[in-house]
Amino acid sequence: MKIPSISPTILLAAALLIYPLVFSGAFYLDVGVTFLLAAISASAWNIVGGYAGQVSVGHAMFFGLGAYAPLLCYTLFQWAPIAGIPFGIVFSIALAVLIGIPTFRLTGHYFSMATIAVAELIRIYFGTWDLVGAAIGLQGPATARGWWDLTFRSELPYYYIFLAVLAVLLYLTFMIERRRFGYYLRAIKAGERAARSLGVPVQQTKIKALVLSAVFTSLAGSLYSVKTGFIDPESGFGILVSVQMVIIAALGGAGRLYGPLVGALILIPLQTATNTWFGGGGTGLTFILYGGIIVLIARYEPGGLFELWERIAPRRWRHKNAS
Amino acid sequence: MLLLQVIVGGLLLGAIYALFSSGLTLIWGMMNFINFAHGEFVMLGMYVSLLVVVWLGGGPAAFGFTAAFSLFVLGVFVYLSLIRYVLRGPMLSQILSTFGLALLLRYTAFWIFSANFVSLPQTSLSGTLNVGGVLMPVPQLVAGVIAILLTIGLHLMLTRTKVGSQLLAVSEDRGAAMLMGIRPDRMQALAWGLSAGAAGIAGALMAIAYPWSPSVGETFGLTAFVVVALGGFGSVPGALLAGLIIGLIQALSAFWFGPIYKDIIVYALFVALLWLRPQGLMGKA
Numbered sequence: 206m207k208i209p210s211i212s213p214t215i216l217l218a219a220a221l222l223i224y225p226l227v228f229s230g231a232f233y234l235d236v237g238v239t240f241l242l243a244a245i246s247a248s249a250w251n252i253v254g255g256y257a258g259q260v261s262v263g264h265a266m267f268f269g270l271g272a273y274a275p276l277l278c279y280t281l282f283q284w285a286p287i288a289g290i291p292f293g294i295v296f297s298i299a300l301a302v303l304i305g306i307p308t309f310r311l312t313g314h315y316f317s318m319a320t321i322a323v324a325e326l327i328r329i330y331f332g333t334w335d336l337v338g339a340a341i342g343l344q345g346p347a348t349a350r351g352w353w354d355l356t357f358r359s360e361l362p363y364y365y366i367f368l369a370v371l372a373v374l375l376y377l378t379f380m381i382e383r384r385r386f387g388y389y390l391r392a393i394k395a396g397e398r399a400a401r402s403l404g405v406p407v408q409q410t411k412i413k414a415l416v417l418s419a420v421f422t423s424l425a426g427s428l429y430s431v432k433t434g435f436i437d438p439e440s441g442f443g444i445l446v447s448v449q450m451v452i453i454a455a456l457g458g459a460g461r462l463y464g465p466l467v468g469a470l471i472l473i474p475l476q477t478a479t480n481t482w483f484g485g486g487g488t489g490l491t492f493i494l495y496g497g498i499i500v501l502i503a504r505y506e507p508g509g510l511f512e513l514w515e516r517i518a519p520r521r522w523r524h525k526n527a528s
Numbered sequence: 529m530l531l532l533q534v535i536v537g538g539l540l541l542g543a544i545y546a547l548f549s550s551g552l553t554l555i556w557g558m559m560n561f562i563n564f565a566h567g568e569f570v571m572l573g574m575y576v577s578l579l580v581v582v583w584l585g586g587g588p589a590a591f592g593f594t595a596a597f598s599l600f601v602l603g604v605f606v607y608l609s610l611i612r613y614v615l616r617g618p619m620l621s622q623i624l625s626t627f628g629l630a631l632l633l634r635y636t637a638f639w640i641f642s643a644n645f646v647s648l649p650q651t652s653l654s655g656t657l658n659v660g661g662v663l664m665p666v667p668q669l670v671a672g673v674i675a676i677l678l679t680i681g682l683h684l685m686l687t688r689t690k691v692g693s694q695l696l697a698v699s700e701d702r703g704a705a706m707l708m709g710i711r712p713d714r715m716q717a718l719a720w721g722l723s724a725g726a727a728g729i730a731g732a733l734m735a736i737a738y739p740w741s742p743s744v745g746e747t748f749g750l751t752a753f754v755v756v757a758l759g760g761f762g763s764v765p766g767a768l769l770a771g772l773i774i775g776l777i778q779a780l781s782a783f784w785f786g787p788i789y790k791d792i793i794v795y796a797l798f799v800a801l802l803w804l805r806p807q808g809l810m811g812k813a
Contacts, residue, residue, distance in 0.1 A: 260623040262564070307802040313619040314562040317627075318753045319802055321564075325750060326795035333788045394618075444746070448631060451624070459620055492635040499628025503614055507621040 217466070218372070225364050234360045240473045241367035242429055246446075247453035247465035248374050249421035254451065255459035256378075256387065257414040258394030259309070260317050263324030264450050267297040267419040269441030271426025273331070276343035276436055285353040286345050290427040297423035298416050305412040321444070328442035342437030345430065355431050363432045370428065374421050378462055390414055394460065422450070445492065452495050455502050458511030467510055532662050534783045535776060540664075540672030541738075542775015544730050547675040548748065549755035550682055550767040551726035557762020558699035558719050559615060561622060565606075565630035567749025569724045572633065573599050573731020574740050575641060581648055588653060588670075592732040599728025600721040607720035612713065630749065637742035647739035671733035676768070682726060683764040695719055699762070747791060754798040760808030770809060 224237055250264050274293030275286035304323055308316040332340045349356035357363065381387045389410045392400035401407050430436040440446070453472050458464030479491050506513050552566045563569075573595040580591035606629065614621040657664045686692040697705040698715040706712055734740070755774050759766025777797065778790040785793075801808070 254620070258619050260620055262623065262627055304799070307799075307806065311802070311806055312560070314560070314623070315802060315806070317564075317623045318562060318757075319799060322750050322753060322795045322798045325746070326792055326799075329788065329792050451627075455620065455624060489635055489639045492631055493639060496628045496630070496632030496635060499624050500610065500632060501628075503617075503621040503625035503628060504610055507618050507624075 217463075221368055225361055231360070234364060236473065236477055238360050238364050238367060238432070239477070240469050241364065241371055242425060242432075243449060243453055243473055244466050244469040245367065245371050245374060245428070246422055246425040247450045247457075247469060248371070248378060249418050249425060250450040251418075251454045251459060251461075251465050252378065252381070252390075252421070253411075253414045253418040255454055255461065255464065256381070256390040256394065257411055258390075258460070259313055259411055259415065260451075261320040261415075261418075261447070262317050262451060263320030263322070263444075263447050264418075264422050265442045265444065265446035266300060266320070266324040266327050267422035268426035268429070268446050268450075269324075269327065269331070269436075269438075270296045270300065271423030272430035272436045272441040273337055273343065273426075274423075275427050276345050276430050276434075277337060279345055280338075280343050285351075285355075286431045287353065287355055287427075290424065293423045293427050294420050297419040301415045301419035302412065305415045309408050309411045309415075321447070324442055324444070324447060328438050328444075331442060332438040338437070340438065342435065342440075343430075345434035347434070356434065360432075363428075367428060370424065375462065375466075382462060386410065386413070391460075448492070448495060448499075452499055452502075454509075455507075456498060456509055458509030459507075461509065461511045464509055464511055471510075529661050531783070534779050536662055536664060537668065538776040538779025539772055540668045540775070541779065542772040543672040543675040543679075544734050544771075545748075545751055545755050545775050546768045546771025547679045547682075547733070548727045548730035549752040549759070549771050550679050550764045551723035551730075552752045553756045553759065553762055553764060553767045554682075554686075554695075554719055554726075555723045556756060558695065559716060561611070561615060562626070562753075563723070564623070564626040564749060565633060565745075566626075566723070566727055566752050567747065568630050568633040568637075568745035569599055569603070569727035570731040570734065570748045571637060571740070571742060571745035572602070573728035574735040574744070575637065575731075576728065577732040577735040578646060578648060588732075588736060591735075592729055595732035596725045596729035599731075600725035602728075603720040603722070603724025604717050606724070607717045611720065612716070615716075630745070634742055634745050637745070641742055643741055643743070645739045645741045648735050653736060665737065667737040671737045675730060675733050678726070678729060679764065679768045679771075682722070683768070686764060691718070750791075750798075751794060754794050754801075756808075757798055757801050757806070758808055760810040763808070763810040766808060766810030 225234055228234070228237070246264070246268060250261065253259050254261050271290070271293035274296070275289035278284040278289030278292065279286045300323070304319050308319045331337050337343060346354050346356055389400070389405045392403065392405050393407055393410060397407055426441065453468035454465045455468070456472060457466060457468030476491055479494070483490055502509065548566065548570050552563060555561055555563055576595040576598050577591040580586040580594045584590070586594070610625055610629070614625045653667045653670055655666050657666055657669060686695060694705070694710045695715050695718065697708065697710055698712045702712050751774065755767055755770045758773065759768070759770030774794055778794060781793040782790040
C-alpha cells in the first residue's frame with residue numbers, strides 16, 4: 206500500500222485553490238464547479254464501487270434523493286434549501302440498507318442489477334408524483350432571502366464550498382485506506398470467500414461502505430440542486446447521472462484515492478468541448494463516446510489510467526509521481 | 529370481459545418477455561455472467577426488422593430470420609471480442625463491459641434512428657380475431673404463440689440434443705467438459721449467439737405487434753432481469769413461466785393503476801424477490 210507523498214497532494218490543492226483566480230471568466234468558473242461536483246460524486250461512488258469492488262450502476266438514486274430534498278423543503282415549508290440536506294442523507298442511508306442487505310448476500314451481479322432497477326423505479330415514480338413536481342421537477346428560491354439560501358450571483362462561492370467538501374471526502378477516503386476498514390474493503394474486493402475465512406465481517410463491511418458512499422453521493426446531489434436551483438427526474442435520477450460517476454472513477458482508477466480526480470480532469474473538459482462544438486446534438490455523441498470508453502476500460506484497463514501509468518511510465522518518474 | 533381481454537394481452541406480451549429472457553438466463557446459467565446489453569439486443573432486432581421491411585420489402589418470415597441471424601452473429605462477435613476477455617476478470621470489468629456496450633448501442637440507435645417511436649408498416653398480419661367475445665389482434669396473437677413455441681424449442685434444444693448437452697456440460701463443469709473433448713470457448717460463443725439470437729427474434733416478434741423507440745432496450749433489459757430472477761437464474765422453463773407472469777402483472781397493474789405503474793411494480797417486485805426468494809421459482813437454492 207503506497208501512501209500519497211505530501212508534495213503532489215499540496216500541488217494539487219494549490220492548483221485547485223488558485224484556479225478561479227487565474228481563470229476568472231464565468232465559463233471557466235462553470236467548468237471548474239462542474240469538475241468539482243463530478244469529482245465529489247465519483248469519489249463517493251469509488252468507496253463502494255472502487256474500494257469494495259461492488260459495482261453500482263444506479264448511484265443516481267442517492268444523488269437524486271439528495272438533490273430533491275433541499276428543493277422539496279423549500280417548496281413545502283419555505284425553508285432554506287440547505288436545511289433539506291440531512292433529509293436527503295437519511296433517505297439515502299435507508300435506501301442503501303434496503304438494497305445492501307439482500308443483495309450483498311448474493312454475488313456482485315445482483316447488487317449491480319438491483320441498483321439500476323431501483324434507480325429506474327424511483328426515476329419513473331418521481332416523474333408521476335405531484336408532490337415533487339412530477340415530470341417538471343422543483344425549483345429553488347429565485348433570489349436569495351439571506352446568505353443561508355446560498356443563492357449567489359457568481360459561482361465563486363460554490364467553487365470553494367465544493368472544493369471544501371471534496372477535500373473532506375478525499376481526506377476521509379485517505380484515512381479509510383490506512384485503517385482496518387480499508388484493508389477489509391480491499392480484502393473483499395480481492396476475494397470474498399478468502400476474506401470471510403480470514404474473519405472479515407464481509408456483509409457488515411459492504412453495507413458500511415455502501416452507506417458511506419450513499420451519504421456523500423446524496424450530499425453531492427444536494428450541492429447540485431442548491432447551486433442550480435432546479436431539479437427534475439432526469440437530472441436527478443437519470444441513468445446518465447450514474448454513468449458519469451462510474452466512468453469518471455473507472456477511467457482514472459477505481460479504488461484509487463485520486464482516480465476520480467484524474468477521470469474528471471479528462472472527462473469534464475472533454476464533455477464541455479463536445480457540447481460546445483456540437484451544441485445540443487452533442488449530448489448523444491457524448492454518450493456514445495462514454496459507452497465506448499467504458500467498454501475499452503473493461504476490456505483493456507480495468508485498473509484505469511493510474512495502473513496504465515504505473516506500468517508504462519519510466520521507473521525514475523514513477524517513484525516521484527505515483528501516488 | 530374487459531378484464532379477460534387485459535389478461536390475454538398481458539400473457540401474449542409476456543410470451544415475448546419469456547423468449548428474450550430465456551436468452552439472458554442461458555448466459556447467466558452457463559457462465560455466471562449478466563448481460564446488461566440484452567435489452568439493446570432486442571431493440572436492435574426490432575430495427576433490423578424495420579430495415580428489412582422498409583428497404584427490402586420482406587415479409588414476417590424474412591425479417592424474423594434476418595433479425596435472429598444478424599443478432600446471432602453479433603452475439604458471437606461480442607463474446608469473441610469482449611466477453612471472453614472479461615469473463616475471468618475483476619467484477620468491475622464484468623459489469624462495465626456489457627453496461628458500456630448497452631450505452632454504446634442505445635445511443636448509437638438514438639443517433640441513427642432518432643428518439644421518435646416507430647412501428648412496422650402494415651404487413652400481411654393484421655385484423656382481429658374474436659374468440660368468445662375476447663378481441664385478439666392477430667399480430668399480437670401470432671407473435672405471442674411463436675414466442676412460446678420458440679422458447680419451448682430452445683428448452684428442447686438444450687435438453688434433448690447433442691449440442692444442448694455440450695452446452696450444459698460446459699455450464700456444469702468447464703474443466704470436466706474440456707476433458708470430454710468439448711471446447712468450452714466454442715460452446716460459450718454459441719451460447720452468446722443463441723442468447724442474442726433469441727433476443728433478436730423476440731425483437732422481430734415484438735415489432736410485428738408493438739411500436740418502439742431506441743429507449744425500449746433499457747426497459748426490456750430490466751424486465752428481463754426481473755423475469756430471470758423470478759424464474760430462477762439459469763432456468764429456461766422458469767423464464768417461460770416467469771415471463772408470462774410478469775406480462776400478466778404488467779397488464780393488470782396498467783389496467784388497475786394506470787400505465788405508468790406497470791414498470792414501477794415490476795421493478796419493485798425485483799427488490800422484493802431479492803429479499804424473499806433470490807433463487808426464484810425454479811432456480812437452484
